[in-house]
Amino acid sequence: MSEARLSFAIPFHRGLDYLRIAIDSVVAQSRSDWQLLVCDDGRVEDGAEALVTGYADARIRYLANAENLGMVGNWNRCLDESSTDLVTLLHADDRVLPDYAQLMLDLADAYPDAAACFCGASIIDAQGRGQFSFADAIKRVFAPSGPGPMLLSGEGALRALMAGNFIMCPTLCYRKSVLGERRFDSNWQQVQDLELTTRLLLEDERIVGSHEVAYAYRRHAGNATALQTRSMLRFDEEFRLFAQVADRAAARGWPRAEQVARRSTIVKLHLAYRALSELLTGQPSHAAQKLRMLVKRA
Numbered sequence: 001m002s003e004a005r006l007s008f009a010i011p012f013h014r015g016l017d018y019l020r021i022a023i024d025s026v027v028a029q030s031r032s033d034w035q036l037l038v039c040d041d042g043r044v045e046d047g048a049e050a051l052v053t054g055y056a057d058a059r060i061r062y063l064a065n066a067e068n069l070g071m072v073g074n075w076n077r078c079l080d081e082s083s084t085d086l087v088t089l090l091h092a093d094d095r096v097l098p099d100y101a102q103l104m105l106d107l108a109d110a111y112p113d114a115a116a117c118f119c120g121a122s123i124i125d126a127q128g129r130g131q132f133s134f135a136d137a138i139k140r141v142f143a144p145s146g147p148g149p150m151l152l153s154g155e156g157a158l159r160a161l162m163a164g165n166f167i168m169c170p171t172l173c174y175r176k177s178v179l180g181e182r183r184f185d186s187n188w189q190q191v192q193d194l195e196l197t198t199r200l201l202l203e204d205e206r207i208v209g210s211h212e213v214a215y216a217y218r219r220h221a222g223n224a225t226a227l228q229t230r231s232m233l234r235f236d237e238e239f240r241l242f243a244q245v246a247d248r249a250a251a252r253g254w255p256r257a258e259q260v261a262r263r264s265t266i267v268k269l270h271l272a273y274r275a276l277s278e279l280l281t282g283q284p285s286h287a288a289q290k291l292r293m294l295v296k297r298a
Contacts, residue, residue, distance in 0.1 A: 002032065002033040003033065004033055004034055004035040004083075004084050005033045005034070005084055005086060006033070006034045006035075006084055006088065006101055006105060007034065007035050007082035007083065007084040008026045008036045008037070008088050008090045009037045009079065009081070009087055009088070009089055009090065010023070010036070010038045010039065010078070010091070010092050011071070011075050011077075011089060012038050012039060012041065012048055012092045013040075013041050013045075013092070014045040015092055015093055016045060016048060018093040018218070019038070019092050020051060021128070022091070022092055022093070022095050022096075023036065023038070023051075023052070023055065023060070025095035025096045025097070025098075025216075026090070028098050029096070029101045030098050030099050030102050031102050035059045035060070035061070035082075035083070035084065036057075037061055037063060037078065037081055037082055038052045038061070038062050038063065039063050039064075039074050039081065040063065041065050041068055041070070041073075042068035043064055044068075048062070049064065063081060065077065070186075071189065071192075072184045072186045072188065072189070072192050073186060075089055079174065079176065080183075085175055085176050086104065086108055086173050087173065087174050088104065088171075088173040089170065089172070089174075090170070091170045091217075091218075093218045093220070094170055094215065094217050094218050095128075095215075095218075096214065096216070097213070097214045099212075100119065100214040100215060104119070104173040104214075107173075107208050107209075107210060108175065110149070111149070111151075111206065111208045113206060114178070114205075114207060114208045115175055115178040115200045115206060115207060116173060116174045116175060116200070116207050116208075117172070117173045117175075117207070117208050117209065117210075118167050118171045118207065118208075118209040119171045119209060119210045119211075119212055119213065119215055120210065120212055120213040121171050121214075122215070122216050123136055123216075123218075123219055124217070124218050124219070125220060126220035126221070128216075128218070133219060134273065139164045139165060139166045139266075141164065141166075142160055142161075142166045143160075143166035143209075150209040150210070150211070151206065151208055152201065152206065152207040152208070152209065153205070153206045154204070155249070157207070158198060158201045158202065158245070158249060158254065158261075159256050159260050161194075161197065161198060162198075162257060162261040162266075163266060164266045165266070167197060167207075168215065168217055169193035169194065169197065170193075171214070171215040172197070182199070184196055188241070189233060190238075191234075191238055194241065195241055195244075198245050202252060232289060232290070235267060235290070235293060238264070239264055239267060242261045242264040243261075243262070243264075245261040246258045246259075246261035267297075268294060271290050271297075272290075274287075275288075275294065278290070
């Protein structure tokens with residue numbers, strides 16, 4: 001068996017059935033030069049260790065955190081504990097398609113200075129069925145068009161991401177030798193991946209992506225994004241991050257990126273869409289909460 005070139009690191013908290021699906025999707029990769037690490041944060045749900053070790057595959061290992069590190073802490077430990085240069089943080093309720101590893105390695109080899117690579121993603125529901133997502137469909141409009149890889153760098157890339165974050169962040173495969181000591185910022189609970197992506201661009205790193213779909217992102221009522229959308233934490237953090245990025249862009253002398261970030265139009269549109277959806281589904285109190293935030297940020 002060839003030496004591993006890419007690590008799949010799964011930050012696990014709960015959901016054994018989904019975890020099995022995620023691991024199976026790695027085992028089904030068209031390439032075999034990968035390793036898989038499951039970081040169990042707090043042992044909230046019994047059975048994770050038995051599930052992981054039951055694969056009896058030397059490439060697959062289980063690691064339990066001595067204490068609950070929280071989402072961001074566990075993501076960072078996944079990066080730290082992975083022994084390959086290339087690391088993908090595979091969410092425990094998602095799955096990778098069979099050619100994901102091949103695609104990431106092709107991109108990484110073609111662009112050896114890139115801090116991260118990414119790909120397109122399909123949206124699936126709790127049962128794994130294809131699902132239409134209006135928000136995700138809108139974001140794709142902002143992705144660079146044309147044949148070949150998407151090369152993101154400098155003010156233009158930052159401006160595009162602030163207009164509509166077209167990177168499905170879980171698809172990102174990070175290169176640790178370029179990341180260095182940079183990690184996810186524990187001051188965030190929802191937007192830590194976008195914060196790292198924008199920080200990399202602001203620090204003159206390159207990110208490369210493919211339009212090819214090689215990842216399946218699961219949207220369901222119990223995932224962190226859905227919960228934090230309902231609690232409004234998501235929108236609060238997005239507005240604060242966009243303001244922070246605007247300040248950093250201004251300091252870099254990037255006025256176009258600053259302007260787009262300062263307007264935070266995509267966040268406001270998402271708030272309006274959610275409010276309308278909740279009005280139409282008989283949730284007026286939730287809709288009113290979002291409309292109040294929208295008026296405040298107008």
